[in-house]
Amino acid sequence: MSSEPVSSPTSGLESNVAGLLCYLFGWISGLIFLLLDKRPFVRFHAAQSIAISIAAVAIGIGFWIITLIVTIITGGLGVFMSLLFPLVMLGIFITVIICMLKAFKNEKFKLPVIGDIVEKMIG
Numbered sequence: 001m002s003s004e005p006v007s008s009p010t011s012g013l014e015s016n017v018a019g020l021l022c023y024l025f026g027w028i029s030g031l032i033f034l035l036l037d038k039r040p041f042v043r044f045h046a047a048q049s050i051a052i053s054i055a056a057v058a059i060g061i062g063f064w065i066i067t068l069i070v071t072i073i074t075g076g077l078g079v080f081m082s083l084l085f086p087l088v089m090l091g092i093f094i095t096v097i098i099c100m101l102k103a104f105k106n107e108k109f110k111l112p113v114i115g116d117i118v119e120k121m122i123g
Contacts, residue, residue, distance in 0.1 A: 009036050010033060010036050010037040010042070015039050015041045015042055015106070016103060016104050016105070016106045017104070018033060018037055018039070018042045018045075019041060019042055019044075019045040019103030019104065019106075020045075020100045020101075020103045020104045021033065022034075022042065022045040022046040022048075022049045022103065023045070023049045023052075023096050023099050023100045023103070024100075026049065026052075026053040026056075026096075027049065027050045027053035027054070029046075029049065030045075030046045030047065030048075030049030030050040030053065031046070031050060032046075033045070033046035033049075034046035034047055034050065034122075040122075041106070041108060043122050044108060044118060044119070044122060045099070045103045047118040047121055047122050048099065048110075048111065048114060048115060048118045049096075049099070051111075051114045051117060051118050052092070052095065052096060052099070052111070052114065055092075055114060056089075056092045059088060059092070060085075060088075060089070063081075063084075063085055063088060064082075064085075066078075066081070067079075067081045067082050067085075095111070099111070
């Protein structure tokens with residue numbers, strides 16, 4: 001435990017554990033830590049967790065729109081694109097796992113594009 005005074009409900013956690021937990025339940029845990037924890041490291045990972053969740057939803061919606069359009073244009077060949085959707089979601093899941101591991105190692109791992117946006121947002 002640290003000798004710092006407890007100033008928030010989450011400050012009893014080590015910052016690396018709190019950073020990891022930001023990603024555990026996606027935007028929900030990210031929002032909880034963003035609102036409750038004042039440490040910059042934890043706030044960064046909390047905001048990045050929220051941003052990954054938003055990006056995952058946007059990617060999913062965009063993927064299905066493109067699949068629908070290709071299906072309509074080609075008369076059904078877009079259905080094969082839908083087989084790629086699990087791979088896309090697996091990629092997002094692996095990205096979240098990498099972020100969790102980096103947070104646990106006390107690394108401020110910035111994702112491309114998302115990391116810069118998050119830094120400006122919580123800056």
